Amino acid sequence: MEQTEKPRITATGLVRPVSNGPAPVSQSNNGFDASRVPVLSESLDDSELFRMYRLMLLIRRFEETCGQHYSLGNIRGFLHLYIGQEATGIGAITPLEARDYIVTHYRDHGHAIARGLDTNRIMAEMFGKNTGLSKGKGGSMHIFDAPQRFMGGHAIVGAQLPLAAGIALAQQYMETDVVTMVFFGDGATNQGTFHETLNLASVWQLPVIFFMENNLYGMGSAVGRVRHRGSDFSDAMGAYDVDVVSVDGMDVLAVREATQAAIDQVRAHGSPIFIEAKTFRFVGHSFADPGDQYRDRSEVDLWRRRDPLVTYPKRLLEYGVVTESDLDDLSASVDAEIEAAVEFAMNSPNPDMSEAFDDVYA
């Protein structure tokens, strides 16, 4: 992949770490190759580095809080948590511009928070309240915010991929430089829509980033057991002639750097790019799944040792971007934001039945 040379930000004079230490050697099926971790070629300023951490922590606490309220019966239905994948979502979404589009699947709270959507309204949607982003009609899996160009929240695996290509086609038609980023998991690559959309995007050179969060399991299925070429997708685009970027999804700076370069390229040249971030969900597929039947404790532990919510603040401290007391303050402010969001959600009214008829036209 061609990368545009970008100016180095040297204001702080800090040398940023280039990699996140040794890559995990999974006993199961993810031989992550550290040599493919992109070298950090630029520096982000301190406030941005700090903002990224705040968003990561906000996601983690949001998800933990949703889990608690699910157990209390305040949140119902199906709940897919993003815990463990925060570095991927933040690294991927923070370099997007406001004019860019995001399309995602049901594991969407993290993406919504990364996009900066209103935490109160995301939480209210979880509770099915009419102040929620979808007025309580969508719930956890269907977070939408069209004005913010956040186009859901799709529960049918793979269904969001052609939609994203369509958004990109419209942008190409209108001759904008808008980038569309679509998220999906390893499981989605088994659907016909995945292969159809990759081919079309390549034939038509659509300005879309296919962002795969390879957390190694589609529900209880290890990717290596349901995919002929195993769990590594770096060679998956051969048939489509689409550029591939593989990145360590537990390293937020690596993800950010790789994604920024991809965005720059798509914006400049229009052609699609496929990004594979190797990551892991620390918890079950959904709240109904304890997540320990199909993967070894040791595999989970191995990944938990690379928890970005531990490694990243450590790096920020090491490089003097933050102090311990900054972190304490941050933690308190994130807790306050989540608490306020829960209060907002709990105190919001339920939608009226009459509102169920809004937007029904046929």
Add this chain to the structure above:
Amino acid sequence: MPEMTLIEAVRETLRSEMRRDPDIFMMGEDIGPRGGVFLASEGFVEEFGEDRVINTPLAESSIIGIALGAAVNGMRPVAEIQFADFVWPAINQLVGEAARVRYGTNGGKFAPMTVRVPYGGGVRGGLYHSQSIEVLFAHTPGLQVIAPATPWDARGLLRSAIRSNDPVVFLEHKRTYRLVRGEAPDDDYTEPIGKADIKRAGSDVSLITYGLMLHHSLQAAEMVSQSDGIETEIVDLRTLRPIDAETILDSVSNTGRALIVQEDTGAVSVSSEVSAIIAAEGFFDLDAPVMRVNPPEIPPMPFSPLQEAEYMPSPEKIADAIRRLAEI
């Protein structure tokens, strides 16, 4: 006799059929070690091995298409679609291909396959984990569509489905899985495909229904019996295609009043079909217009707990409808 839940009845039937006939195998997403999301095949890999309990990739169209290919070659696949809402990517393989095999080969090839589909709402599933998908299949000549509501019927009808030489869409209402308990003995009984069943006798109103709504209707019938002395006869359709017109018309000829209750939206649906049958063939038996209890015409199903509760026909709403119909 010991009682079991509906999901247990499904599981025990699958197990005994798998033991009986080595040509039967199962395929679906996470049905192996995990036993499927509703645990219909819990413990099956251990007993039958991975060759007969096949964990598939996440690819519904191929799951159904491959089951079809195996079926026309003499196997008896039982495919699981994890939630009914995920069957849409496989529509062509079912409606387009499987339904036409026997007819299109002039009786030369059969497709003895069963597609198990957990469906329905009341589980806070929102827009994509709550749908009632039966109409498209019930509309299709060449498909048998079964929707049992009790453990007994689930057992007897699943046996018939698996042993049938033609494709079956077997609908299991998710809400009934653990809610409904009943007898379902392990002897080799079957229930006939295409035959409705009278679940409650009554002389004032015929109530025709299926799935979860059978249970709401049974409750409603008790309510109006106690409060108003109205006796409702409840016809459980059990099979949606071919539909049992005879049992419906018999009941209506005894009561003179017909109420159809369903969880699916009403336009062009099972309740419209049953209404049409009664209008065309039972008109002179009627003492009142045919009445229907359908949910509102909105995309099923809003997530908001209150809106979902409003969407689902409740025993109270059904009881009201019975009272109104009995008064006409």
